[in-house]
Amino acid sequence: MAKGKKKSAKTPLLIVVLVLLIIVFAGLCVFYFGLKHYLGKTNYVDDSEVTINYGLLTADEDDVEGFTEMETLDAEAAAAFAKEVNVGQNIDIASDGDVYNILLIGSDTRNGWYGNSDSMILASINSQTKTIYMTSFMRDLYANIPNVGIRKLNSAYAVGGGPLLVSTIESNYRIDIDNYASVDFSSMANIIDLVGGVDLEVSTQEAGYINMYLDEQCRLQGLNASDYYVTGGGITHLNGNQAVGFARIRYTSRGSEHSDYGRTSRQREILVQLMQKARSLDATTLLAVVNNMLPLITHNIDAATLTTLIANAPSYINYDIQTDRIPYDNMYTNLGEELVPDFEATINRLHQTIYGN
Structure with a gap:
């Protein structure tokens, strides 16, 4: 009888353990297949698959639509x-x-080449x-630019896509870059729409330039630009198309920032707004946004790294955000209209900012 009681006492425990194992296994399966679903939607491109178009540098400008970075020193x-x-x-x-x-x-992707990289922002996540x-x-x-020579930074992406631009910044600014992610104007507009647009201070001058860019963007999309025009003059809600137009402005100042300084400032403002919008989304909505966003992004992030990023995303979106731009103030000289940083001072400041050393 004693042995029978001992055996029956073990049975419920074994059943509980078995049920827990089944639940854990089921959870792992859901996580695995859920993750496989998200990874399968991404536009992953291995660096070895990216070709470098050296011929673009010697092509006749009239034969290459939109390539504006032919200049050399x-x-x-x-x-x-x-x-x-x-x-x-x-x-x-x-x-x-x-x-x-x-x-x-951020690029204006063209037929036959990678496009101009109008936005280049290094996002450094310091855990x-x-x-x-x-x-x-x-x-x-x-x-x-490696194997190219001295050119505008913008032309690195035009010639060799993300991998060449990454290696150029790594070499010139002495910083290890793990991965890149790129979007074109249309994809960026869609991503902004997925979070419900952004709310930004827009001056009447900026509104005029937004509308100018909307004429071009809407023409390419077969849309009526006048349906998207903005007036500005205060806090303005911008949808994706309007926000992309805002991010492209370089002909009027943004606070104390002029020309391309103002443009890069606007681009960072939009990214900060996107992070803030992400913080306000519940988990279900955030997953839906990620699900729809991933196919719009071209990247070289391997599956293991992407898994880690997705797992840590809830923490990352609550991190503090600091923004800046290179060249830093008082750390560059002009060669005509072009900019040459004081590389030693710039590199040291960049390292100090990101790594604290």
Whole structure:
């Protein structure tokens, strides 16, 4: 009888353990297949699949629609630039296990080539300081592009897509970049619409330029631009198309920031707004947004890294956000209309900001 009682006492315990194992297994299956679903929707492109179009640099400008970065420096200016950039090459490339760097690229994708990278923002997620640092790189910066030479930073993406732009910034600014993610104007507009648009201070001058860009954007999409026109003059709710027009403005100031400085400031404002909108979404809505957003983004983030990013996303969206741009104030010189950073000072400040050392 005693043995029978002992056996019957074990039976409920074994059943409980078995049920728990089934629940855990079922949960893992749901997570696995759910994750497979999200990974399957992404537009992943391995770096080895990206071709470098060197011929673009010598093509007739009339034969390449929209490519505006043909300019090179004269011999004297190129020598001065090379001397400056070489000083920075003595600095070690910065890297830290607590920091994940991803280059966010906004482009006007064209037929036959990658397009101009009108927005280049390094998002540095520092899990130690619980801060995301967003650093814009202005398109008129000159850089020493690997296997190409001294050109505008913007042309690195046009010639070699995300991988070449990443390696160019890594080499010139001595910082390890883990991955990149790129969107074109249309995809960016859709992403902004997915979170319900953004609310920004828009001046009447900015509204005029938004409407100018809307004429072009809507024509390409077969839409009536006048249906999207804005008036500005205060806090204005912008949908995706309108916000993209706002992000492209470089002909009027944004506060104290002029020309391309103002444009990069506007782009960072939109990203900050998107983060703030994400914070206000419940889990179900946020997953729906992610589900619809992933196919709009081209990236080189492998499955394991993307899994980690998705798992940590609820924490990341609550991190503090700090924004800046390169060139930093008082840390550059002009070569005509082009910008040449004081590379040593710029690199040290960038490293200090992101890594604290």
